[in-house]
Amino acid sequence: QKEVEQNSGPLSVPEGAIASLNCTYSDRVSQSFFWYRQYSGKSPELIMSIYSNGDKEDGRFTAQLNKASQYVSLLIRDSQPSDSATYLCAVKADRGSTLGRLYFGRGTQLTVWP
Amino acid sequence: NAGVTQTPKFQVLKTGQSMTLQCAQDMNHNSMYWYRQDPGMGLRLIYYSASEGTTDKGEVPNGYNVSRLNKREFSLRLESAAPSQTSVYFCASRPILTTGIRIDTQYFGPGTRLTVL
Numbered sequence: 299q300k301e302v303e304q305n306s307g308p309l310s311v312p313e314g315a316i317a318s319l320n321c322t323y324s325d326r327v328s329q330s331f332f333w334y335r336q337y338s339g340k341s342p343e344l345i346m347s348i349y350s351n352g353d354k355e356d357g358r359f360t361a362q363l364n365k366a367s368q369y370v371s372l373l374i375r376d377s378q379p380s381d382s383a384t385y386l387c388a389v390k391a392d393r394g395s396t397l398g399r400l401y402f403g404r405g406t407q408l409t410v411w412p
Numbered sequence: 413n414a415g416v417t418q419t420p421k422f423q424v425l426k427t428g429q430s431m432t433l434q435c436a437q438d439m440n441h442n443s444m445y446w447y448r449q450d451p452g453m454g455l456r457l458i459y460y461s462a463s464e465g466t467t468d469k470g471e472v473p474n475g476y477n478v479s480r481l482n483k484r485e486f487s488l489r490l491e492s493a494a495p496s497q498t499s500v501y502f503c504a505s506r507p508i509l510t511t512g513i514r515i516d517t518q519y520f521g522p523g524t525r526l527t528v529l
Contacts, residue, residue, distance in 0.1 A: 332517050341502055341520040342455070386455070390517065398443055398462060398506060399470075400518055404454035 300325040304387050304403035311410055317374040319406050321387030324368070330390035331363060331370045336405070337383045346372060377410040384408070414438055416521035418503050424527045425493045433488040433524050435503030443506040444486035445518060446470075446478060448499040455502070461486055493528045500525050 301324040311317045319333075330349055334342035348354045348361040348370065360373040370389075374381055387403040416437045425431060435444065445460040447470075457470030461480040475497060477489045486505075490497060504518040 330516065341523050344515070344517060344519065347515050347517060388517070398516075399445075399457065399460065402455045404452065 300328075300389065300391065300401045302387055302389050302401045302403040304385075304406050306404070307406040307408070309406055309408045311377050311408070313377060313379060313410055313412050315377050315410075317377045317381065317408055317410070319372040319374075319385050319387075319408070321370045321372075321403055322368055323370070323387075323389045323401070325389060325391070325401075326365075326368065327393055328389045329392045331361070332388040332390070332400070333359075333361060333372045334386040334388060334402075335383045336386060342386055374408075377408075379410050379412055382409050416503055416505055416519055418501075418521040418524050420524060421522065422525045424529065425490075426529050427494060429493050430489065430491050431493065432490075433501055433503075433526075434485070435487065435521060436485045437503075437505040437519075437521075438484065439505060439507065439519070440483070441505035441507045441519075442483070443508075443518075444480065445504040445506070446476075446486070446488045447502045447504065448472065448497075449502060449523075450499050458488065458501075493526075495528045498526060498528045 305320045333346040336342045346361040348363045354361045358375045362371045384405040384407045386405045388400045391399045419434045446458040447455045459478040461467045464483045501524045503521040506518045
């Protein structure tokens with residue numbers, strides 16, 4: 299069973315601060331990692347993908363991957379109240395009988411207060 | 413391009429009733445998935461279809477059946493609903509990675525909120 303663990307939260311930050319969301323995974327062969335955002339009552343929406351060690355930036359979002367430590371994180375700079383949502387970390391099985399399946403963490407609920 | 417669509421959006425059933433949740437995608441994706449999401453449990457995979465004509469069990473298949481009707485449609489059936497199946501159900505689809513598709517991940521429909529009394 300592939301495990302994906304996220305810091306349980308909830309996480310609360312003031313507007314303008316950096317929100318840091320963390321995720322660890324158990325499957326050493328995974329090569330594909332994703333962050334989804336889920337607003338209350340809505341479906342998960344892909345916001346970041348990362349495949350290589352290091353940082354990947356997209357606007358106010360930065361994903362960081364360290365395969366040796368089996369760790370992936372999401373930083374949200376200049377947090378806005380509209381960033382308040384649950385963030386799901388997902389790891390894709392890249393080989394074997396479960397190729398293509400995503401394994402999700404339970405999510406971290408983020409609240410950004412004005 | 414509607415993406416992934418699901419019907420119905422809401423449903424209330426009595427214990428023992430049956431129903432089928434419908435899912436369709438117009439993105440020419442090969443793989444389709446059914447999840448349930450419960451508070452504190454995250455997303456759990458019920459069944460998936462890697463390609464047209466194939467289906468496989470996920471983590472929590474008991475009490476459900478699926479049909480991959482064609483490349484576009486993947487339905488989930490509850491034969492005899494139980495209160496434990498009260499949940500939000502999401503369908504998702506995934507493309508095959510090609511030179512034109514760089515992000516090989518799943519895209520979700522809007523969900524069906526199911527209550528079993």
